[in-house]
Amino acid sequence: MKEFFQKLLKIDRRWIFLITGVAIVIPFFFFIGLPIKATREVRALYDAVEALKPGDVVFYAPEYDPATIPEVQPMAHAFLRQVFRKNVRVVATGLFQLGVALAEQDLTLMAKEMGKKYGEDYVFLGYKPYPEQVILNMGEDFRKSFPTDYYGNDVNALPMMRGLKNYSDTKMIVSMTAVSGADYWIRSAHGRYNIPLALGVTAVMATDYYTYYQSGQLFALMGGLKGAAEYEQMVGIKGKAAKATLRMDIQSFAHLAIIILVILGNLAYFATREKK
Amino acid sequence: MRKEIPLVIMVACGVFMAIQFFVPHELPALIYQNLNKTVQVVGAVALVLGIVSLLSLHFAKINRRQPGYGYSYILIAFFFMMAASGFLPAKVNLGSFLGTGDRVEGSFYLNLYNYVLTPVQATMFALLAFFIASAAFRAFRARSVIATLLLLTAIIVMIGRVPIGPFVLGDWISDLADWIMAVPNAAAKRAVIVGVGLGILSLSLKMVLGIERAWLGGGR
Numbered sequence: 001m002k003e004f005f006q007k008l009l010k011i012d013r014r015w016i017f018l019i020t021g022v023a024i025v026i027p028f029f030f031f032i033g034l035p036i037k038a039t040r041e042v043r044a045l046y047d048a049v050e051a052l053k054p055g056d057v058v059f060y061a062p063e064y065d066p067a068t069i070p071e072v073q074p075m076a077h078a079f080l081r082q083v084f085r086k087n088v089r090v091v092a093t094g095l096f097q098l099g100v101a102l103a104e105q106d107l108t109l110m111a112k113e114m115g116k117k118y119g120e121d122y123v124f125l126g127y128k129p130y131p132e133q134v135i136l137n138m139g140e141d142f143r144k145s146f147p148t149d150y151y152g153n154d155v156n157a158l159p160m161m162r163g164l165k166n167y168s169d170t171k172m173i174v175s176m177t178a179v180s181g182a183d184y185w186i187r188s189a190h191g192r193y194n195i196p197l198a199l200g201v202t203a204v205m206a207t208d209y210y211t212y213y214q215s216g217q218l219f220a221l222m223g224g225l226k227g228a229a230e231y232e233q234m235v236g237i238k239g240k241a242a243k244a245t246l247r248m249d250i251q252s253f254a255h256l257a258i259i260i261l262v263i264l265g266n267l268a269y270f271a272t273r274e275k276k
Numbered sequence: 277m278r279k280e281i282p283l284v285i286m287v288a289c290g291v292f293m294a295i296q297f298f299v300p301h302e303l304p305a306l307i308y309q310n311l312n313k314t315v316q317v318v319g320a321v322a323l324v325l326g327i328v329s330l331l332s333l334h335f336a337k338i339n340r341r342q343p344g345y346g347y348s349y350i351l352i353a354f355f356f357m358m359a360a361s362g363f364l365p366a367k368v369n370l371g372s373f374l375g376t377g378d379r380v381e382g383s384f385y386l387n388l389y390n391y392v393l394t395p396v397q398a399t400m401f402a403l404l405a406f407f408i409a410s411a412a413f414r415a416f417r418a419r420s421v422i423a424t425l426l427l428l429t430a431i432i433v434m435i436g437r438v439p440i441g442p443f444v445l446g447d448w449i450s451d452l453a454d455w456i457m458a459v460p461n462a463a464a465k466r467a468v469i470v471g472v473g474l475g476i477l478s479l480s481l482k483m484v485l486g487i488e489r490a491w492l493g494g495g496r
Contacts (some may be wrong), residue, residue: 002402003357007286013410013414015412016406016409016410017406017409017410019409020405020406020410024405033445034439034440034443034444035439035446037442037450039454065397066393066395066396066397066398067395067397067401068401069394069398069399089442098393101379101385101389102387102442104379105386106343107380107382107410108380113347128316129316129319129320130315130316130319132318133312133316133319137309137312137313140305140309144309150379151379152366182307202495203437206457207457207461207465208465209360210457210458210461210462211465211466211469212466214458214462224437226437226438229439248438248439249439251438252438252439252440252441253403253440254409254481255434255435255437255438255440256435256438256440258408258409258412258413258432258434259434259435260318260414261409261412262412262413262427262431264413265412265414265416265417266416266417266418267319268428269385269418270418271416
């Protein structure tokens with residue numbers, strides 16, 4: 001037995017890669033659909049959007065790059081589906097340089113799916129460098145940082161932007177982010193202009209933002225794939241469109257594989273440890 | 277004067293930005309907005325410096341034939357291609373393969389983004405799962421009481437935050453994982469945030485009062 005554990009401790013890491021790979025790939029082919037329970041911090045965003053009236057405006061700030069698509073994009077899609085379904089209008093920016101194209105594609109895709117028209121139901125202002133300064137400037141007037149939108153249109157010529165000056169004309173700010181830009185929204189948008197703020201962040205980031213949720217600086221917090229899956233379930237997204245829900249099975253098996261590996265590693269460590 | 281003028285500008289801006297927050301008048305608000313815009317302009321200039329620095333570093337690497345200099349060719353080529361895609365006039369059409377000059381579906385810019393940047397980033401990030409599994413197997417050991425606590429907490433959060441945990445063990449595991457996230461984790465994080473905030477405050481005060489001058493450069 002001791003020999004087996006000694007061999008186990010010296011196992012080639014490629015075997016571990018293979019075990020992890022198998023644990024990730026198998027659930028791709030067999031969707032189990034394990035139940036997902038909604039947490040209070042995710043439900044808060046869903047309820048807040050449900051409470052909006054048709055014609056209300058939300059400010060949407062997607063800031064994620066291709067590396068974090070699996071976690072953040074399902075949140076973004078579920079949120080946009082819900083707001084467009086409620087006939088709530090969206091004004092958006094993309095203040096992360098690697099995520100501008102994704103922000104534009106998400107908005108266009110969801111608007112097309114929900115039959116929404118650019119300039120009337122949603123506006124994409126695009127990117128400007130130095131996000132914190134842009135966030136502060138938009139608190140005075142969106143036009144200070146964005147006299148034209150992402151496509152080069154004069155913002156004043158867009159019907160939706162008439163009568164829309166700054167954050168105070170919106171009901172909430174929702175940022176789906178994978179970067180430290182989340183801090184800027186907390187500090188400079190909520191902190192200075194006191195606008196209700198919700199965040200959707202990666203699982204790694206979620207640990208950092210629970211404290212802001214508890215202090216009330218965030219009224220809702222979606223963390224990682226789990227948060228996205230909870231939101232998808234509440235919005236009622238089903239089938240292949242429910243990407244986070246599908247991926248939760250994969251994540252379950254990957255976590256299980258890692259836990260088994262850690263337990264085996266510890267068993268081997270204790271079984272082969274020399275007594276003093 | 278090379279040190280005094282920047283110091284005076286910094287002290288004036290620092291004091292003004294602290295005070296204007298409490299002054300409900302149009303004039304401070306106007307100056308504040310213009311100062312914010314100035315930061316963006318300074319940032320744009322810094323961006324040029326960054327580009328020059330990056331390119332000179334990689335041209336130097338190629339000139340000296342340093343190990344891995346071939347990657348510098350790729351970096352420089354894609355740097356100019358990505359920049360060019362942003363500057364292309366909307367009416368330009370580079371053909372069905374490369375795309376058009378605008379920024380909608382099928383454009384040169386989005387083709388580079390969707391078919392080069394996206395797969396590259398996704399691949400790099402996906403590899404993390406394998407390295408984390410390998411590192412966890414080799415390094416996550418219950419060598420001491422603290423290490424055991426960390427190990428147990430990690431296992432509870434890992435299993436409690438995915439649906440298979442409550443499905444097999446019951447809701448208590450997800451409740452426990454949520455409690456760990458909301459109480460011990462948030463408490464530790466709050467301590468770090470408050471500590472960092474106080475650090476920033478004290479450093480800012482030292483800079484505004486002219487005590488801390490390292491940012492001026494030039495040694496002592």
